[in-house]
Amino acid sequence: MKPVSAPLLRLIALVFAAGLAAAALATPVAAAPLQTAVFSGGCFWCMEHDMKAIPGVVSVQSGYTGGAVDHPSYEQVSSETTGHYESVKVTFDPARIDYGFLLYRYWKLVDPTDNGGQFCDRGPSYRPAIFVANDRQRKVALQSEAEAQKQLKHGRIIVPILPLKAFWPAEDYHRDYAHTHALEYNLYRAGCGRDATLRKVWGQG
Structure with a gap:
């Protein structure tokens, strides 16, 4: 059997290396696990609607957090006796x-x-409130608060940054309310002056 020449050996090595590289590229890379954040900002219908529009947001769920009652109902929370915030x-x-x-x-x-x-x-x-699940979220929230303060047209930020407690999902009829009850939602939002106030606070529009 004739010995394999050096150029042929180099060619074989290159082909083998290319095959390994192709196999590595074909191997699926595990996606980073999804993360969650909990906020309060008044009516959770509006918060759910607006945050769903942010690119990279997978889902938004309305609910209640920050209170002392397990599985609170909307009626309990709105009675202002449980300590919960309407949240998302x-x-x-x-x-x-x-x-x-x-x-x-x-x-x-x-x-x-x-x-x-x-x-x-x-x-x-x-x-309004920001509920943080860990020290990393708290640190980022504090930094974000400082930056947001610089952008305010007047006043000072007084939104608390609180440790996250249990989050209780809201009743089914609240979910995706802006879509399922579009007419009522739009009338409510306009009548509540949400967007007009935001323009004054942040100088938008």
Whole structure:
């Protein structure tokens, strides 16, 4: 048997290396796990609608958090006796959007100078708040708050950053309300002055 020449050996080695590289590229890379964030900003119909429009957000669920009663109902929360906030749990893809940018968008959806409610909805359950699940979220939230303060046209941010408690999903009829009850939702939103107030607070439009 004739010995294999050096050029042929190099060619074989290159072909073998190319095959390994192709196999590596063909191997699927596991996607980063989805993450969640919880915010309050007044009416959860509006928060759900607006946060669903953010690229990288996978889903938004209306619910209640921050209170002392398990499985609270809407009637209990709106009675202002349970300590809960109307809230949204945002599930997002960290490969497309990070928590810091999600916070940046959150600030522009609320009046952070008002801790008596939001827009026409008054009472503790309508107050804005950021609920953090860990120290990393708290650190990012504090940094985001400082940046948002620089962009305010007047007043100071008084939105609390609170440790996340249990999040209780809202009743089915609240979910995706802006879509399932579009006429009622749009009338409510316009009448509540949400968008007009946001333009004044942030100087948008």
